[in-house]
Amino acid sequence: MARVEKVFMPSHPLEPGDRYGVLSGFDPGTRTLPAGFRLAPPFRALPVDIVLDKDVPVTLRDGVTIYVDIFRPAGAEKVPVIVAWSPYGKGEGSAPAAMAVFGLVGLDNAIVSGLHKFEGPDPAYWCAHGYAICNPDPRGVSDSEGDSVLWDRQEGQDCHDLIEWLAVQDWCSGKVAMSGTSYLAVAQWFTAAEQPPHLAAINPWEGISDVYRDLVMRGGIPDTGFARQLRDNSFWGKNRKEDILAEAQRYPLMNQLWQNKIPRVDRITVPAYVVASYSNTLHTAGTFRAWRQIGSKDKWLRIHNSQEWPDYYDEANTEDLRRFFDHFLKGEDNGWEQTPRVRYALLDLEGGDRVNLAAHQFPPEGIAYTKYYLDGRSRTLRTQAPAQQVTTVYDTQANPSWVSFIVRFDHETTMVGYPKARLWVEAEGADDMDLFVFVQKLSEQGTPLQGFTVPNHGAMIHDVTERGASILRYKGSSGRLRVSMRHLDETMSTDEVPVHSFDRIEKLTPGEVVAVDIDLLPIGLVFYPGEQLRLIISAQNLFGPWMPGLREYAPRNSGQHIIHTGGEHSSYLQLPIMAVR
Structure with missing residues (x-):
């Protein structure tokens, strides 16, 4: 077996500048x-005295020294600590790029102190509590x-x-606890899987859990x-930096390198407050x-209807998180254990979203997975399989390079859970196909319904989300598959969520018809009478x-898809159709 090694590129010390x-x-x-201290004019003033221990050296098990900043309440009382682990820089919360992100999504920088890590907890709030x-x-x-490495078990060991x-x-x-969104959430999967004895709770707020997939x-x-963007815009350093793009090119199939970038979440046992959305x-x-x-026995899931940054810094959500941490880090009897294990959202994309719906599990009870069959003759979706075989064809280089199928609902229909396509x-x-699959909600008149996930609804956000920035405007559920990678991992797949092994390439031969299973992102959607669902391939x-x-991905397609x-x-x-109650 060929040896699998990380690929590194030269790093360099940070250059002086205002970035x-x-x-x-x-x-x-x-x-x-x-x-009353204010880091810079855009930010909020500190409500309490805060002690800053800056650039404290910490030696890891292999002798490497890292540096940390610690913000703690003034006084002699011993306090719990929340770790925000990411490669974006200890002081990046006040950097122009981080402030611009707040501006892009429509948040006021005055809601934070600037002492926070980008996407992490704000010391001004937490030290005051x-x-x-x-x-x-x-x-x-x-x-x-x-x-430096990128989303790897090494990070779990270091943390x-x-x-x-x-x-x-x-x-x-x-x-000790951990909190934060995106990279800071992924770091929590890796760290908690290492089971540090003093880790008391985690709060992963939206983050990948498999770098390859x-x-x-x-x-x-x-x-x-x-x-x-991660490789080039994460902070640099004095030695080498992992080159994940070179690794993806060198190792296109699942191997040990990619396995080490899958956190072993089944080993996590600490209480976890997980936050998710359908739209990221x-x-x-x-x-x-x-x-x-x-693997946690005590785990809670909250699914919101916005985007992770507005949701993370929302005052009510911060207070909710503090109840969780107060219970597990301070031992407070505050009734947190009565919080529903799942709080989910239902989107209608017409201003009537519902959030914080209580359930014991996700998907909630009463879900029936229902097959809607493609009818190539009428271009509709039907609950009965058509008896007659019909093909639909599109040219991958033409406009349009897709086909779609529609179903209209006669009565209110709610979907919560995991969609999939069997094609x-x-x-x-x-000899291959890159397939992209989408589920859209249409109005009764056939207009696609969408919804911004951020407070900014101005002209600029329209522009940047028209052909991209999909985490900022929800347009529906999506899935994708390269057909030569269609082999399923039977040990991980379920009927609801297919999982591909990605360890082999199976090219197509002329005239060969194959079945492919494509998982789509989870949904929580309500359709009112007369409204429609559109499936696009x-x-x-x-x-x-x-x-x-x-950079937009250019699919490796040619010829026709049938x-x-x-x-x-x-x-x-x-x-996933919810039974009528």
Whole structure:
């Protein structure tokens, strides 16, 4: 077996400039930031005195030293600490790029102090409520020693060591938690799987749980636009930096390198408050996957109807999280254990979304997975398989390079759970197919219904989300698959959620018709009488990339795609339909 190794590229020290946050410079020592202190004019003033231990060295098990900033309440009382682990820089919360993200989504920078890590908990709030915040620079980032890695079990081991170091500091109560969105959420899967003894609770707020399946090769398709942004825009350092793009090119199939970038969430045993959405085309699949597989006995899931940044910094949601941490880190008898294990959202994309619907599980009780069969003759979806075989064809280089099928609902229909498509397909003039599948909600008149996930609804957000930035405007559920990667992992697949092994390539031969299973992102959608659902099968990603400015993936398609329907090749869309109550 060929040896599998990480690929590294040269890193370099941070260059002086205004792209970094106010506290990004190396400046070891302890100082007190008094109540009323304001880091910079856009940010909120501190409500209490905060002690800042800056650039504290922490030695990891292999002798590498990393540097951390610690914000803690002034005074002698021992407090629990929350860790925000990411490679974005300890002081990045006040950097122009982070402030611009708030502006893009429509948040006021005055809701935070600027002392927070980008996408992490704000020390101004948490120190005022009796918690410390630890913002580390992981190995290889900024002034920390070693080579930096990207979403890897190495990070879990390193954060394990940091947690155990924090727990025995003279100001710490011995209880440590983690919180944050995106990268900071993924780091929690890896860390909690290492089972550090003093980790008391985690709060992953939307994040991938499989670097291969969620980031670089979703559906076996090498869409690496965001991976490039991660590699190039995460903080640099003094040694080497992992080159995930070179790894994706060198290792296109699942192997040990990618296995080490899948956190072993079944080993997580600490209480977990997991937050998810249906609309984040980067994070949704991974968050729900981790929720399903996590080993914690005490786990809660909340599914919201917005985007992770507005949701994370929402005052009511922060208070809700504090109840969770107060219970498990401070032992407060505050009734948290009565919180429903699942709180889910139902979207109607017409201003009537419902949130915080209580359930014991996800999908909630009373869901029946129902097959809607494709009818190539009428281009409709039917609950009975057509007897007659009919094919629909599109040219991958034409306009349109897709086909669609529609069903109209006679009565109110609610869908909550995991959609999937089983398609019988054939390629003409090619030996492979990149397939993109979408589920859209249409009005009674056939107009596509969409919804912004952020407070900004202005002209600029319309522009950037028209052909992309799909995490900022919800357009429906999506899935994708390279047909040569269609082999299922029978040990991981269920009828609701197919899982592909991605360990082999099975090209098509002329005239060969094959069945493919494509998982779509979870949904919570309500259809009112007369409204319609549209299934689109396409040769290209109609939703565009995840964020503005990302390079668009060019599918590796040629020739014609043939979709078989009816008879022995009855393609269908399987939907999670809630029973009428």
